[in-house]
Amino acid sequence: MQDMTEDLKKIFQALIVVHKRLNEQALLKEEIVKKGDIPALDQLMKDEMPLVTQLSKLENARRITVRSWLKEQGVVAEDATMEQISPAFSQEEQEMFRELQEALIAEVEQLQEQNELNRQLLEDSLRFVNLSLDAVQPQKNFASYSGKGESGEDDEQGRSLFDSKA
Template sequence: MSVRNIIESLEKLIKLHKSFNQLAIRKTDLLKANDTEAITELLIQEQKHMKAISQTDKDREGAVAEFLHASGKAGQPASIHTVTELTGPIETEKLARLKGELIEEVAKLKERNSLNQQLIYQSLQFINVSLDMFRPRNQNLNYGNPVKKPAKSGMAMFDSKA
């Protein structure tokens, strides 16, 4: 088995993450515009991307496992570092570059998702404040002390015989 399948899987993962980042940027704009219908549609697209990324990652793991098995290193951890120890300088350089690109795309996605999460949280705070303004409050609208319960007749507040 060649390292080509691993490289193709990494390239596909990078492509999917770039597309996912574009969706996250679009989501930021939709959150700012408060377009809930478009956000719902976008969430469906995000779920499709997540499934594709998950499947591609499984394919990559399988390709790495097959490569390590074919190289006689089946017991070693399935990582890019392990693969690069078994490849030539050209493949090693390409794998390192692809790994860097993938890490960069994931970092961008993480940053954008953090921003979107903050926007959603602020929107929820605004909604809660707005709802609090419309909720009725139980307030004593009269001046003075609140009404006290009348004492029972025949009993004093203090029993002097005790």
Template sequence: MSIKAITQLLERLIEVHEHLLELATKKVEPIKKGDMKVLEAIVREESKLAHKLQTTEMLRSKIVRTFLLEQGEAKEAVTMSDVKRFATAEEKLQLEQLQRKLVDDVQKLKTQNELNQELIEESLRFVNLSLDLMLPHKEDVSYNPRSQDDEPYENNHSLFDSKA
């Protein structure tokens, strides 16, 4: 394994994150409009990308471990610093740039997803408020012209005398 294989996988991870960010940004309007068909299509595409991201990350982890084993380093939890120790100055610079880009993209994606979550919660609050306004309340359901003191059923007494 080589540093080049690791950088290629980092580039692929960045690519997937950028596509996820693009989709997260596209979700804003369908959420605002309540366009479930468009939203469903975006979520399906996100799901495919999430699977691709998971597979790519597992492959990256495996390649980094293999690379470090070849260098005589056997660690369970590896970091980019571990890889950079065996890289040339040029490779180290490239790894640092890719790492910064990936961290930046992940942060942007997190921020956009938080915004989308807030929009969804706001939409749900609006729907609940609308339902509360449209549905009658218990006291509005029936008309009671008499006061509650006049209610014959209050003490579970029947209008008919069962002893007669």
């Protein structure tokens, strides 16, 4: 039991550290998006991948640890929650896990909020880029610049506004 307690404690602490690092990356991402620095954004996303992989491994380790302990206890459960297994811990351990769980939840919520803000910023940036492109690209549906000659056929392979004859 003590081994499982220590293993879970280490896993929770590591999950908190990784989420803190992801939160730092998310804040950096906000600044990069505001600046419009695409190469820096690309690099930051590459730098995040090992953190995401580490999260996955930690979550897998948590599942295996809990499943193994449940098996030792003769309990058959696919994926138990901390609430379900907390009665097996001492009062002191329960308090420690509650604090770790609260810290992890706070980091996850902060990351979700920052990611939502970053998503909105990216959408706004894309809208701006699309508006800018629309402003500089000629519209093909202007009646007098349709690219059709008097006969109604394409005039010299559909030149754009800037290529048309004077």
